[in-house]
Amino acid sequence: xxxxxxxxxxxxxxxxxxxxxxxxxVETAFGAPSxxxxxxxxxxxxxxxxxxxxxxxxxxPTFVNYRANILxxxxxxxxxxxxxxxxxxxxxxxDRGHLVILDQFIDFTRRRPVSFYExxxxxxxxxxxxxxxxxxxxxxLLNEGCKKLDITHHQAGTxxxxxxxxxxxxxxxxxxxxxxxxVINMSVAxxxxxxxxxxxxxxxxxxxxxxxxxxTDEAPVTWDEIxxxxxxNVEKVVSLLTEAIKNID
Numbered sequence: 001x002x003x004x005x006x007x008x009x010x011x012x013x014x015x016x017x018x019x020x021x022x023x024x025x026v027e028t029a030f031g032a033p034s035x036x037x038x039x040x041x042x043x044x045x046x047x048x049x050x051x052x053x054x055x056x057x058x059x060x061p062t063f064v065n066y067r068a069n070i071l072x073x074x075x076x077x078x079x080x081x082x083x084x085x086x087x088x089x090x091x092x093x094x095d096r097g098h099l100v101i102l103d104q105f106i107d108f109t110r111r112r113p114v115s116f117y118e119x120x121x122x123x124x125x126x127x128x129x130x131x132x133x134x135x136x137x138x139x140x141l142l143n144e145g146c147k148k149l150d151i152t153h154h155q156a157g158t159x160x161x162x163x164x165x166x167x168x169x170x171x172x173x174x175x176x177x178x179x180x181x182x183v184i185n186m187s188v189a190x191x192x193x194x195x196x197x198x199x200x201x202x203x204x205x206x207x208x209x210x211x212x213x214x215x216t217d218e219a220p221v222t223w224d225e226i227x228x229x230x231x232x233n234v235e236k237v238v239s240l241l242t243e244a245i246k247n248i249d
Contacts, residue, residue, distance in 0.1 A: 005078035138203035
């Protein structure tokens with residue numbers, strides 16, 4: 001039977017959407033994941049939820065054990081991963097509360113392990129293709145779910161992932177816009193990279209909560225603002241996850 005992993009991001013660290021939910025404590029070759037695995041079902045499908053930053057949001061973005069998180073879901077038998085994330089908008093048309101079904105990323109992190117491999121076997125180098133890092137089938141299900149539920153969304157978008165935990169300077173924010181990024185966050189890389197390396201189809205739904213700091217006609221983003229917008233729109237994401245999972249074969 002298909003098993004779906006969900007990685008819950010800021011504002012969705014501990015969603016109450018599973019039936020028959022129970023926790024499983026696990027360890028991996030790279031240590032413990034950010035939270036116990038919450039196992040249960042959604043629409044009759046086996047689902048495992050992992051809180052990226054811990055259930056009390058105690059793990060800063062740079063110090064998330066991304067390798068342990070992905071490996072824990074793989075070891076648990078997950079056939080695919082759907083991730084959620086808050087993001088800042090780098091485009092006027094991506095307003096607060098809009099969802100973006102990501103299709104590309106730019107990795108602007110500097111301190112995070114980006115591979116499971118710290119050395120290769122002789123003549124056994126592993127270089128993972130990353131041209132299209134987000135799974136098209138899962139992205140299609142998320143876009144179709146948005147349409148069915150009449151959720152304002154953008155069918156594609158490029159996210160730039162920064163190190164955090166600080167926000168961008170105006171110069172950085174404008175540079176990311178020139179690079180072609182549509183939204184900005186602190187978590188998709190290396191999470192997406194590692195899922196691809198592990199051979200697990202991965203998709204991410206990003207909720208725009210702010211305009212970063214490139215817009216000079218409003219105040220720069222604050223953490224309180226992010227949480228306020230996400231909490232006010234979290235039911236959109238929960239409904240979308242449920243709808244997409246219902247339609248997974």
